[in-house]
Amino acid sequence: MPDASPLAVEAIRFHEVGKTFPTKPVPLRAVERVSFGVARGELLAILGPSGCGKSTLLMMAAGLEEPTEGRLERGGMPLVGPHRQTGVMFQDATLLPWLSVLDNVLFPATIRRIPHAKVVDRAMELLRTVGLKGFERARPHELSGGMRQRAAICRALVLDPDLLLMDEPFSALDAITRDEMGDVLLDLWQHTHKSAIFVTHSIREAVLLADRVLVMSRRPATVAEELVVPFPRPRDPRLADTPEFTAITAHLRGVIAAGMQGEMA
Numbered sequence: 595m596p597d598a599s600p601l602a603v604e605a606i607r608f609h610e611v612g613k614t615f616p617t618k619p620v621p622l623r624a625v626e627r628v629s630f631g632v633a634r635g636e637l638l639a640i641l642g643p644s645g646c647g648k649s650t651l652l653m654m655a656a657g658l659e660e661p662t663e664g665r666l667e668r669g670g671m672p673l674v675g676p677h678r679q680t681g682v683m684f685q686d687a688t689l690l691p692w693l694s695v696l697d698n699v700l701f702p703a704t705i706r707r708i709p710h711a712k713v714v715d716r717a718m719e720l721l722r723t724v725g726l727k728g729f730e731r732a733r734p735h736e737l738s739g740g741m742r743q744r745a746a747i748c749r750a751l752v753l754d755p756d757l758l759l760m761d762e763p764f765s766a767l768d769a770i771t772r773d774e775m776g777d778v779l780l781d782l783w784q785h786t787h788k789s790a791i792f793v794t795h796s797i798r799e800a801v802l803l804a805d806r807v808l809v810m811s812r813r814p815a816t817v818a819e820e821l822v823v824p825f826p827r828p829r830d831p832r833l834a835d836t837p838e839f840t841a842i843t844a845h846l847r848g849v850i851a852a853g854m855q856g857e858m859a
């Protein structure tokens with residue numbers, strides 16, 4: 595008999611989800627009937643070639659795009675449109691330039707007409723956690739790119755979502771800032787135990803941060819490989835220098851390269 599306890603319910607599940615965009619003159623098949631789920635508290639990383647349909651998967655998970663076939667479940671219920679317990683962070687940290695850092699972090703509350711007083715303590719605590727204490731009143735242009743991304747993480751988390759969707763959140767950053775952001779995320783993770791889907795181009799980032807990695811094929815996206823990351827938590831960034839880690843990243847690189855070769859053939 596299946597386990598009916600609430601913990602057995604996944605944060606999100608894709609059931610045979612496909613997506614075709616009605617482009618002219620020919621429709622564009624972005625996602626080919628994929629099925630996967632994210633357990634509660636699990637961090638799933640998605641890797642795959644550029645243009646394969648990763649962002650489309652996240653947009654559907656966010657309820658911002660509808661699947662053409664199949665269906666999504668969120669916490670065991672059908673997903674219809676944006677879910678208030680889902681936090682999103684897309685590629686460019688588009689903070690609103692006229693708002694302070696704190697007001698940007700509070701913006702999801704503003705949209706939902708939740709009184710700021712209810713969430714301001716949490717916002718301040720998040721800003722402190724990511725090292726932005728003292729910058730609450732600054733405007734986005736006064737921050738570095740890495741600091742803006744940190745503020746965007748706080749914004750995605752301010753309403754205490756149980757699922758966080760991140761689309762290449764650090765890809766615009768230089769390598770060192772990017773590693774720092776990985777550490778920030780790992781740290782937040784180890785404290786909050788949220789479910790998350792994290793799209794990245796970095797194999798290292800995926801293996802360092804995630805519980806499980808999906809490698810998508812070239813477009814239309816299907817799951818080419820699924821790998822459970824065997825390293826216990828808490829993880830240390832120095833893990834990336836070990837032979838065990840390197841063996842896994844080399845394997846994933848091979849899977850991705852195999853997919854790309856198919857593209858050129």
Ligand SMILES: Nc1ncnc2c1ncn2[C@@H]1O[C@H](COP(=O)(O)OP(=O)(O)O)[C@@H](O)[C@H]1O
Nearest residue numbers: 615617622624643644645646647648649650651
């Ligand atoms: N709204 C849309 N309308 C038409 N085509 C789209 C739309 N969004 C994405 N696509 C196309 O779908 C494919 C997958 O895009 P995307 O999911 O952004 O890929 P990835 O994030 O893996 O780079 C691309 O060919 C892209 O041009």
Ligand SMILES: [Mg+2]
Nearest residue numbers: 648649650761
């Ligand atoms: Mg994308």
